[in-house]
Amino acid sequence: MTELIEFISSNIQMIYIVILMIFVGVEIIGHVPAVLHTPLMSGANAIHGVVVIGAILVMLDSEPDNILALSLGFVAVLLGTLNVVGGFLVTDRMLEMFKKKK
C-alpha cells in the first residue's frame, strides 16, 4: 500500500497527463465522418512514430563499445523514422485527393 502511494505521489504529473490525454483523444475523434477514418488512422499512425525519440535517447545514452545496444538502437531509430516519415507522407497523399475543386 505504501508503495502504491509512493508511486502515485512521485509520478503525479505523468498520471495527470495520461488521464487528461485519454480524454483529449476521445473528444478529438468523436463525430468524425466515416470518410475521414482512413486518413485519421494514418495520421495517428504517424504520430505514434514519436517512439523514435525513445530510440534516439537509447543511442545517445549507450556506451560506444556496446555493439549489441548500438546495432539494435540503430535498427530502432531506422524503423521509427520509417514510421514517422512514411506515416505523414502517406496521410498527405491521401488528403491531397480531398483538396477543394473550384
Add this chain to the structure above:
Amino acid sequence: MDYVFTLEFIYLVASITYILGLKMLGNPESARRGNIIAAIGMTMAILGTIFLFQGTVPKLIYLLIGAAILIGTLIGWMVAKKVAMTKMPELVSLFNGMGGASAALIGLIEFNHYSGDTLSTMTILGGIIIGSISFSGSMIAWGKLSGTIKKPFRLPSYNMINNVFLVALVLFATYITWTSSASLVFLYLLFLGALAYGVLFVLPIGGADMPVVISLLNSFTGLAAALGGFLYGNMVMLTGGILVGSAGTILTFAMCHAMNRPLSNVIFGGFGDTGSDIPGSTGIKGDIKKTTVSDVAILMNYSQKVIIVPGYGLAVAQAQHAIHELEQLLEKRGIDVKYAIHPVAGRMPGHMNVLLAETNVEYDKLAEMEDVNPEFQNTDVVFVVGANDVVNPAAHNDPSSPIYGMPILDVENAKHIIVNKRSMKPGYAGIENELFFNQKTSMLFGDAKSVIQSLITELKGMS
C-alpha cells in the same frame, strides 16, 4: 536560456501540434494542414532531442543516428510516394508495424540498465510485449491486405489457445519482474512469445476486418510509445503515445460501429464460426442472367437515374478514371448519376472516397449510405462495379450469415441491377451473394476497366 528548458518547451509545442493536428484531421477542410502541423511538431521534437541532449556523446554515435534517420527517411519517402492509392491500407499497417518494432527494440536494450527497479522493469516488459504484438500483428495484417496470406488460418479452438497464451505471457512478465531476474534468455523468450502471439491474434481474423485490426494495433503502438515516455519521463512521447492510444481506440469502435459489429465479434470471430460449414454458401441456387455491354449501354442511355456502387474490384482494376468518364457522359445526356458509397467500401472506411476524389469526381456526387438508400426505389439502373458484400441482402435476411446485421446498400429496390464482376467468385467475406440470382439482376462479367471503357465507346455510338 538553458538547454533543458528549451527542450521541454519544444516538447510542449510538439504535444500541442499533435492535438491540433489530430483535431484538424477530423474535418475535410483542414485535414491536410493538420497533418502538416503535426509533422512539423514531430520534426522539431526529433531535432531537439538530438541537438539539445545533455552529456558528451561520441561522434560515432551521432553519425550512426544520422545514418539511421537518413536511411529511414529515404526508404519511407520512396515507399510512401511510389505505392498506388489502392495499396494505402496495407502501407499504413506496414508503417504501424515499424513503430511497434522500434518500441520493442527500445525495451530489449534498456532491460539491463534498469534491472532491480520494479516499476521500470514493468514498463519495459510492457513495452516489449505490446510493441512486439503490434509488429508481428501488423505484418500479418499487411500480408492479408496485400493478398500474400489468403485464407484465415485457425488452430482448433484458437480462441482458447490465444487467451491462454496471452495470460501465460503476462504471468511470465510478472515472474521476471517479481524475481528481478536479469536473465537475457527469459527476456528474449518473452519477446519471441509476444511476436508469436501477434501472429496468432491476427491470423484467424478475416481479411474484411483488417481495417479494424490495424486501427486496434495502431492504438497498441501508441500505448507502447507512451510506456517508453513513462520510462524516460519524456513528456512528448507520453502525450503523443497516449493521444494515439486513446484516439485509436475510439476510432476502432467507430469503425466497428460503421460495420454494425461489436469489437469482440471481430476479434473473437464473428467469422470464426464459419470454419467448417460456411453459412450462406448453401441454399442459394438458381440461375444467373448474363448481359452484354451493348444491352447495358442501351439500358443506361434510356434511364433517368443511374446509381453507381463502386467496390474494391473497381479500385483493383484501376477503373476509377473510366467510371468518372462514364458518369460525365451520362450526365451530359441529362441522366442523373450518383455514386453510392458504403462506409466500408474498398478496404478501409473512406478508402473509396479517396480513390474517386483522386479522379476529380465532385464531392457532392458521392452519396453516403443513409442518404442514398431511400433513393434506390426511384432508380432505373444500379451499376455495381466490383462490390459484393456491401450489397449482399443476406445482411438483412439471413441470420446465419456472417455479415448478418451489417448495414448494406439496398440496391435490390432499383428497377434494374447490373453487376460487373470478373467471375462468380464470392467477395472478401467469402460468402455467396443472392443478389446475383435476383430476377432483376444481370451479370456483366469482365475486368471493370475494359468493361467500362467499352460501355463508353458503345454509348458514344448512340445519340
